[in-house]
Amino acid sequence: MTTIDTAGTSDPARAERGRRAFGEVMTIAAPDDSSPAIARGLIDFVFAEIWTRPGLTRRERRFITLACVADADAEAPIVEHVYAALNSGDLTVTEIREAVLHFAVYAGWPKASRLNMIVDQQWERVNHERGQQVPPPEPLLPLVTPSDPQARLARGEQAFREVNCLPYVPDRDNPYQGAGILNFVFGEMWPRPGLGMKERRLITVACVAFQDAPYPIMSHVYAALKSRDLSFTEMDEFALHFAAYSGWPKASYLDRVIAEQKVRVLDEWRADEAETS
Amino acid sequence: MTTIDTAGTSDPARAERGRRAFGEVMTIAAPDDSSPAIARGLIDFVFAEIWTRPGLTRRERRFITLACVADADAEAPIVEHVYAALNSGDLTVTEIREAVLHFAVYAGWPKASRLNMIVDQQWERVNHERGQQVPPPEPLLPLVTPSDPQARLARGEQAFREVNCLPYVPDRDNPYQGAGILNFVFGEMWPRPGLGMKERRLITVACVAFQDAPYPIMSHVYAALKSRDLSFTEMDEFALHFAAYSGWPKASYLDRVIAEQKVRVLDEWRADEAETS
Amino acid sequence: MTTIDTAGTSDPARAERGRRAFGEVMTIAAPDDSSPAIARGLIDFVFAEIWTRPGLTRRERRFITLACVADADAEAPIVEHVYAALNSGDLTVTEIREAVLHFAVYAGWPKASRLNMIVDQQWERVNHERGQQVPPPEPLLPLVTPSDPQARLARGEQAFREVNCLPYVPDRDNPYQGAGILNFVFGEMWPRPGLGMKERRLITVACVAFQDAPYPIMSHVYAALKSRDLSFTEMDEFALHFAAYSGWPKASYLDRVIAEQKVRVLDEWRADEAETS
Incomplete structure (x- = not known):
């Protein structure tokens, strides 16, 4: 019974x-x-x-x-x-x-x-x-980013715009933005092959939603939706999965930001359409 | 339908x-x-x-x-x-x-x-x-704990033993342990009236489970059970509630610790009984 | 080549x-x-x-x-x-x-x-x-801070103003503010010898930037700059170092706060200068 x-x-x-x-x-x-x-x-x-x-x-x-x-x-x-x-x-x-x-x-x-x-x-x-030897690490592809510091910063600025779906780049004469964000995060890390954009978005949004800093949550949810790397439905589903693993308080904040950024992205898409039609 | x-x-x-x-x-x-x-x-x-x-x-x-x-x-x-x-x-x-x-x-x-x-x-x-004035807060002074540094440390050592259900106290000649733990956390904070022990246990276990440091999780789960301030059933229920609000990864660690500390506490209670009978 | x-x-x-x-x-x-x-x-x-x-x-x-x-x-x-x-x-x-x-x-x-x-x-x-014995730790007592509760609170209020570069103190009739902030954090902890102000600033700003609560980040960045314990250049450098160890999302929030607080501090310095000249 x-x-x-x-x-x-x-x-x-x-x-x-x-x-x-x-x-x-x-x-x-x-x-x-x-x-x-x-x-x-x-x-x-x-x-x-x-x-x-x-x-x-x-x-x-x-x-x-x-x-x-x-x-x-x-x-x-x-x-x-x-x-x-x-x-x-x-x-x-x-x-x-x-x-x-x-x-x-x-x-x-x-x-x-x-x-x-x-x-x-x-x-x-x-x-x-599995009774196997650990295979040697796969030979990695040559990096697509240049080693020359100026060229690396320029590549970082281009990737910054593309990944964030933004028309501007941060000032490079600031250690955090120049040596960090442009030189390494966007100049080297994001352009690496080996993970698709959708996978990088999933990791990024999980981390920023865990970390609680409001601007990065907003900007990465926006970019994931605007780029169409994640659909609106996928992003809603993300919030539920994230809630289980990082708790409802953080997820409920994420859920609000998603709702706001959907409206923003839809508005922008409508404006783009109106312009081109 | x-x-x-x-x-x-x-x-x-x-x-x-x-x-x-x-x-x-x-x-x-x-x-x-x-x-x-x-x-x-x-x-x-x-x-x-x-x-x-x-x-x-x-x-x-x-x-x-x-x-x-x-x-x-x-x-x-x-x-x-x-x-x-x-x-x-x-x-x-x-x-x-x-x-x-x-x-x-x-x-x-x-x-x-x-x-x-x-x-x-x-x-x-x-x-x-409610159309009410905000009433004035309760006054801080006088403190219920001793002012004399020696007496305060002694009060802290006593509270440390009682709250943690431990027979020993940490060495006071260490800033974290002496000036922090014995002098303030147990010498002043835990002995304050205004919250019961059960309520203080609930807040403490939630915080240590969130913070991830293994020893404090173990010691506060142990003490909550050993003191009987929380029953075994209440502690299990705590883990589920905590899972929703802080996520499953942290809760699953807490759940393991609870299972281990239940065994430890039961063993100690049986040994105490055997001794007194 | x-x-x-x-x-x-x-x-x-x-x-x-x-x-x-x-x-x-x-x-x-x-x-x-x-x-x-x-x-x-x-x-x-x-x-x-x-x-x-x-x-x-x-x-x-x-x-x-x-x-x-x-x-x-x-x-x-x-x-x-x-x-x-x-x-x-x-x-x-x-x-x-x-x-x-x-x-x-x-x-x-x-x-x-x-x-x-x-x-x-x-x-x-x-x-x-190194083949050495561990030397004995330095003794905790005597404390350098007053024992009398009234004197300790007064010492806490003075340190609160000095450390935070603020003209006011919080209401003591609140357990967090009175028994915690004034009585212990500023009444005992900050005035302890053994670490210089610059070192205490570095630890504090790292912790508040990690913890994400916006007001403490703002107030401790402000105070570190206003007190001149950290120069503007040092604070910028801090944000880059912090980014590596606590992740870019938290660092990006910190970087914005730094930019805002630099403007605020510069304005205040200019106003002070205008007043005295």
């Missing part, structure tokens, strides 16, 4: 759906844990009702999740999600390593340094479990 | 339960917002399936929630939950002000400074809405 | 400069790691192009870095930077212990508790490596 939990769920199908999704996403069996956080929260909600939704693919949800768990500093979830991303084959080790560099810029080096170590360890584990 | 939302819920009763809980907790009507984060996440899960659970009272959940939203730096949720805590009458302004001081210690002064300003603003708003 | 480095940079001198800077700052050899985060990010950028810059000394950069890695909760970077600060002789153990107390106030006690343990461990390690 099933006892009815009036406060939570009495639906065994929902729990079963959650356990199946857990197995598929995490590539290990769901835990037998009856604590409310795991049974009612993680299985019945996060796996049964978020990971199973359409709107973002499982692979796309992994980039958001990896950024969120690494931001949250919780050791076991970082290990488990890095392992699952590699073991499922959803991400190659080359992609996940490139994601660590992107994450480093938006979350800071200390958190990225931990993530990078865990990637190495879990990549060894996946290969060990 | 029920339309089936394959991605989320097909249960209008669940949404209705969520909207009713939202109204009771937040003291305003639930938003008409169909975005997944709000409709599927906040209403259908956080309000329909977390706030309605037994295990912790609504008043107790407020202390956890206030610590989580203030930790997360999200302006609107802080404003809304401070307003709701005061407007519902669940917390007095004296209690919430004492909670801000406790929060300052465990979350850092900058976050507490923002929370303190919002408490003043929302207390004015609540009084204004 | 430019040799092409297929892994990212075309400048082997840049990688070499980064590896040399790493060795000098970290007091251990740079890792042989070709992952993008380490080779392209940490060595080629953070060490080759940030730590080598003028504008802040290596010792000054350590206070920022220690606050950032402790805020980020990443175990290995905390250990490595505490070790490097002590092993290089850039910071004495007394200074770093005082820095932990200051950090506790602005980042919260749980993070500081972990940092404090690591300082003790690394101080033992440095002494062990």
Whole structure:
């Protein structure tokens, strides 16, 4: 006989759906844990009702999740999600390593340094479990960015405009903007091959939404929508997935910004259309 | 006819339960917002399936929630939950002000400074809405703790042992431990009247679980259980509530620590019983 | 002729400069790691192009870095930077212990508790490596601040005005402001000897910029500039260093606040000059 939990769920199908999704996403069996956080929260909600939704693919949800768990500093979830991303084959080790560099810029080096170590360890584990040698790192492509400082700044300014969908660039005679933003973040990091723009957007928006600084949240949500790298529906879905992994307070702020930036982008698209027609 | 939302819920009763809980907790009507984060996440899960659970009272959940939203730096949720805590009458302004001081210690002064300003603003708003003058605050002096540095340290050492359920105290000849922990945190802050031990435990565990440093999480979960200020069931319920407001990665770490500390505390209680019988 | 480095940079001198800077700052050899985060990010950028810059000394950069890695909760970077600060002789153990107390106030006690343990461990390690006994710590008592509650509050109000460069003090009849800010943070902590004002400013600004609460960021950037404890150039340099260790989103917010507060401080200086001339 099933006892009815009036406060939570009495639906065994929902729990079963959650356990199946857990197995598929995490590539290990769901835990037998009856604590409310795991049974009612993680299985019945996060796996049964978020990971199973359409709107973002499982692979796309992994980039958001990896950024969120690494931001949250919780050791076991970082290990488990890095392992699952590699073991499922959803991400190659080359992609996940490139994601660590992107994450480093938006979350800071200390958190990225931990993530990078865990990637190495879990990549060894996946290969060990398969009875394989760890393959040598893939030969990386020649960088598309120039080494000459002037040319690098110019490339940074071009990428800054393209990525941010903005008509202007920041003043280079400022250490943060010149030596940091133009020279490295946009002059070198964003133009690297190895991750598509959509994946870079997912990592970036997760990090800025976690970090709480209002202007970067606004500008990266705007650029993700304006560039059409993320559709409006995908961005809404992002907010729900992010809520589970970084909590409702941050997600509810993100959700407001998304609503505002949709209006702004729609207005701009309508104005562009009016101009060209 | 029920339309089936394959991605989320097909249960209008669940949404209705969520909207009713939202109204009771937040003291305003639930938003008409169909975005997944709000409709599927906040209403259908956080309000329909977390706030309605037994295990912790609504008043107790407020202390956890206030610590989580203030930790997360999200302006609107802080404003809304401070307003709701005061407007519902669940917390007095004296209690919430004492909670801000406790929060300052465990979350850092900058976050507490923002929370303190919002408490003043929302207390004015609540009084204004009721056509009342804002009553004068309770006076700070006289302090209940000793002024003499030696006596204050001794008081701090005693409170350190009682709050942490530990037989030893840290070396005072260390600025962090002596001037900070013994002199202020346990010598002055914890012994203040105005909040009960259970409320101080709720704020503390929320903050240490947010902050990620492993030893403080372990020691405060242990002490909350060992002191019986929180029951095992209440602590499990805490983890679920915390998951919603600070995200699953941090909550899953907390959940593990809770499981370990329950075993430790049970072992100690059994050993104590064996000794006394 | 430019040799092409297929892994990212075309400048082997840049990688070499980064590896040399790493060795000098970290007091251990740079890792042989070709992952993008380490080779392209940490060595080629953070060490080759940030730590080598003028504008802040290596010792000054350590206070920022220690606050950032402790805020980020990443175990290995905390250990490595505490070790490097002590092993290089850039910071004495007394200074770093005082820095932990200051950090506790602005980042919260749980993070500081972990940092404090690591300082003790690394101080033992440095002494062990040198075949020395760990010397006894400096005694806590007597405190330099008054014991009488009224006198302590008065001392706190004076320090509050001086540190914040403000003409007013907060109302003491509020637990956060009275028992916390005036009584402890400014009544005891800031007036402690053992760290200069510039060092306390570096820790404070790093912590408030990490914590995201807008008012404290504004007020501490303002006070650091207004007091002339940090020059305009040093503050700009701070933003770049901070970006690397706490991520670009928080740094971008800080950079804007710096620009605004420079204007405010310049205006005030001009007005003062006009008045006195």
